[in-house]
Amino acid sequence: MNATVFAPWVDPDEKPLIRFQNVTKRFGDFTAIDDLSLDIFEKEFFALLGPSGCGKTTMMRMLAGFESPSAGRIELAGQNIAPVPPNKRAVNMMFQSYALFPHLSVWDNIAFGLRRDNLPKHDIQDRVEEMLKLTRLEKFARRKPHQISGGQRQRVALARSLAKAPKLLLLDEPLGALDKKLRQDTQFELMDIQETTGTTFVIVTHDQEEAMTVASRIAVMDEGKLMQVATPDEIYEAPATVYIADFIGDVNIIEGRARATGENQYQIDWAEGQQPLIASSTRSFSNDQTCHLAIRPEKVAISSERPENAANVLQGTVHDIAYLGNLSTYHVKLPNGHMIKAQTANTRRIARRSFTWEDTVWLSWTATAGVLLES
Amino acid sequence: MNRLSWFNTVSLTLGFAFLYIPMIILIIFSFNESKLVTVWAGFSTKWYGELINNEAFLNAAWVTLKVAVFSSTIATVLGTMAAYVLVRGGRFLGRTLFSGMIYAPLVMPEVITGLSLLLLFIGIGLDRGVLTIVLAHTTFSMCYVSVVVSSRLVTFDRSLEEAALDLGCSPAQAFRLVTLPIIAPAVISGWLLAFTLSLDDLVIASFTSGPSATTLPIKIFSAVRLGVSPEINALSTIMIAIVTIGVITASLVTKQSRVRAQRDEQAAARAQ
Ligand SMILES: Nc1ncnc2c1ncn2[C@@H]1O[C@H](COP(=O)(O)OP(=O)(O)OP(=O)(O)O)[C@@H](O)[C@H]1O
Ligand SMILES: [Mg+2]
Numbered sequence: 001m002n003a004t005v006f007a008p009w010v011d012p013d014e015k016p017l018i019r020f021q022n023v024t025k026r027f028g029d030f031t032a033i034d035d036l037s038l039d040i041f042e043k044e045f046f047a048l049l050g051p052s053g054c055g056k057t058t059m060m061r062m063l064a065g066f067e068s069p070s071a072g073r074i075e076l077a078g079q080n081i082a083p084v085p086p087n088k089r090a091v092n093m094m095f096q097s098y099a100l101f102p103h104l105s106v107w108d109n110i111a112f113g114l115r116r117d118n119l120p121k122h123d124i125q126d127r128v129e130e131m132l133k134l135t136r137l138e139k140f141a142r143r144k145p146h147q148i149s150g151g152q153r154q155r156v157a158l159a160r161s162l163a164k165a166p167k168l169l170l171l172d173e174p175l176g177a178l179d180k181k182l183r184q185d186t187q188f189e190l191m192d193i194q195e196t197t198g199t200t201f202v203i204v205t206h207d208q209e210e211a212m213t214v215a216s217r218i219a220v221m222d223e224g225k226l227m228q229v230a231t232p233d234e235i236y237e238a239p240a241t242v243y244i245a246d247f248i249g250d251v252n253i254i255e256g257r258a259r260a261t262g263e264n265q266y267q268i269d270w271a272e273g274q275q276p277l278i279a280s281s282t283r284s285f286s287n288d289q290t291c292h293l294a295i296r297p298e299k300v301a302i303s304s305e306r307p308e309n310a311a312n313v314l315q316g317t318v319h320d321i322a323y324l325g326n327l328s329t330y331h332v333k334l335p336n337g338h339m340i341k342a343q344t345a346n347t348r349r350i351a352r353r354s355f356t357w358e359d360t361v362w363l364s365w366t367a368t369a370g371v372l373l374e375s
Numbered sequence: 376m377n378r379l380s381w382f383n384t385v386s387l388t389l390g391f392a393f394l395y396i397p398m399i400i401l402i403i404f405s406f407n408e409s410k411l412v413t414v415w416a417g418f419s420t421k422w423y424g425e426l427i428n429n430e431a432f433l434n435a436a437w438v439t440l441k442v443a444v445f446s447s448t449i450a451t452v453l454g455t456m457a458a459y460v461l462v463r464g465g466r467f468l469g470r471t472l473f474s475g476m477i478y479a480p481l482v483m484p485e486v487i488t489g490l491s492l493l494l495l496f497i498g499i500g501l502d503r504g505v506l507t508i509v510l511a512h513t514t515f516s517m518c519y520v521s522v523v524v525s526s527r528l529v530t531f532d533r534s535l536e537e538a539a540l541d542l543g544c545s546p547a548q549a550f551r552l553v554t555l556p557i558i559a560p561a562v563i564s565g566w567l568l569a570f571t572l573s574l575d576d577l578v579i580a581s582f583t584s585g586p587s588a589t590t591l592p593i594k595i596f597s598a599v600r601l602g603v604s605p606e607i608n609a610l611s612t613i614m615i616a617i618v619t620i621g622v623i624t625a626s627l628v629t630k631q632s633r634v635r636a637q638r639d640e641q642a643a644a645r646a647q
Pocket of ligand 1: 027030032051052053054055056057058059096
């Protein structure tokens with residue numbers, strides 16, 4: 001681990017590189033971005049996550065200069081960027097549709113931005129070769145975009161936007177068309193580039209695993225609003241709302257009524273004739289307030305014997321087993337019909353699994369394993 | 376190959392006969408020895424020889440060519456610019472009115488276009504000659520160019536221009552380096568269309584030409600009014616030959632580039 005953790009967003013003196021101030025964007029009477037405020041800091045790897053149509057591309061386009069906000073203000077390094085045209089911004093964008101120039105070869109596509117800066121010829125040449133090597137496109141340098149595959153096109157678009165080494169790089173779903181192996185390699189490549197060049201990245205992705213891997217912070221969006229902005233582990237461990245808990249990763253949601261039993265300690269009455277659940281929470285709840293306990297499947301232990309001194313214990317029968325190779329997810333049906341998912345690592349061979357369909361099992365978790373959320 | 380049914384054979388023959396018999400007769404009679412157009416008196420190429428010595432015809436041909444080249448070039452520049460603004464300019468005040476108005480000359484009777492241009496030239500005191508014909512032809516062929524170019528621009532992926540801007544191009548550079556090369560085929564066919572329109576225009580040219588400059592169609596038309604001469608037949612045959620060669624070359628060139636593109640794609644597919 002690094003000695004000093006990179007977290008400029010907690011430092012009140014740190015100046016953000018990008019600042020959205022109450023930005024609203026309307027298309028006709030449709031509001032794509034709704035009164036959004038956000039700070040992104042230098043050298044961040046910032047991920048925008050959200051369902052299709054929530055306004056991710058629109059945010060990118062406003063940063064690149066192709067759309068202007070209907071209201072509010074966007075600052076880049078302290079300067080209002082509204083009057084700066086796209087070609088004068090130290091920002092490069094990789095388009096979701098790639099937007100490769102069909103009349104130019106792969107080589108010339110990558111060199112396009114460099115040529116605009118009137119760099120000496122051999123500098124351009126070196127830089128393009130470097131980019132080709134990085135994206136493993138050396139063999140295709142002389143091809144036209146219509147002569148290469150979808151994944152190769154995506155890499156050309158990535159190389160073209162990286163070539164100018166901009167201060168801010170906007171990547172709109174940069175790795176969607178790559179296979180898993182190449183995608184992981186490229187993710188680490190991007191993180192490397194980010195570390196060596198100090199470029200600030202804003203990346204849009206549908207893939208939450210990707211966001212978790214690369215990002216310093218993640219913003220979860222919905223319908224033009226920010227739902228939560230936090231580090232990957234915060235988003236995962238302490239989601240702000242049920243929506244986010246459900247959006248990021250797999251989760252069990254149990255609805256019930258809270259009753260305080262001590263400092264930050266709550267009992268949750270959740271079903272007739274069932275033991276109340278015990279959970280600790282820094283959020284405070286009034287007595288009888290409706291609450292949701294969100295608990296990740298991997299934090300639920302499954303056993304054939306009743307575990308001793310566990311805070312929460314439930315009995316049920318195995319309804320379904322999803323085998324994922326390294327992991328298995330058990331869908332356990334409680335007597336009242338409620339379904340709880342529990343995940344375990346497959347440390348043994350599958351033949352030696354201790355329980356199977358219709359077995360009676362015990363589920364257990366600690367008081368701190370889950371998060372209590374308001375409805 | 377399928378054999379055609381008798382019905383299809385007859386339709387095809389009739390159709391082509393209808394199209395080509397007049398031209399074939401014209402070509403045959405251009406090689407007629409006799410001065411009388413309707414009487415065949417043996418094979419000869421003497422009318423072609425006389426044509427070369429006919430200064431009036433040569434002059435008219437030269438004027439026609441000059442007018443066609445200049446007017447189609449100016450019309451292409453103006454028409455492309457107009458198309459670009461109308462397709463790309465977003466919603467500005469009166470956009471619908473303008474885009475409707477640019478098509479108006481397409482449906483306007485030529486006599487009216489010619490007459491209004493004539494009045495304009497007289498009004499501003501411009502002597503009729505090559506310049507006025509060029510202006511007149513530019514006026515009416517420009518809208519054809521802009522129709523051709525704007526139909527290409529409508530399907531043009533806007534994000535390509537945005538990518539060019541993003542990589543540091545000024546809007547003018549983005550147009551020159553990205554938009555223009557991609558829409559070039561449409562611009563070229565616009566130019567060719569304007570060129571042919573100018574070559575064979577009779578009505579507007581007769582309103583706007585003066586004694587100092589006569590185009591070939593005017594010359595032929597006025598010569599024919601005095602009686603059809605074998606010389607005219609020879610001239611027309613040459614024009615038919617030029618047009619035929621032009622059309623064949625154009626289609627060969629496009630076919631060849633299509634074949635080359637296809638071969639490239641197959642090579643790319645194999646290399647995967
Ligand atoms: N030019 C436009 N005119 C009208 N509506 C638009 C325009 N551009 C975007 N929108 C709308 O704004 C909303 C946000 O679009 P945006 O492209 O930002 O979505 P996104 O989050 O990038 O989605 P995806 O993940 O599918 O790419 C969508 O509902 C879209 O229909
Ligand atoms: Mg998008």
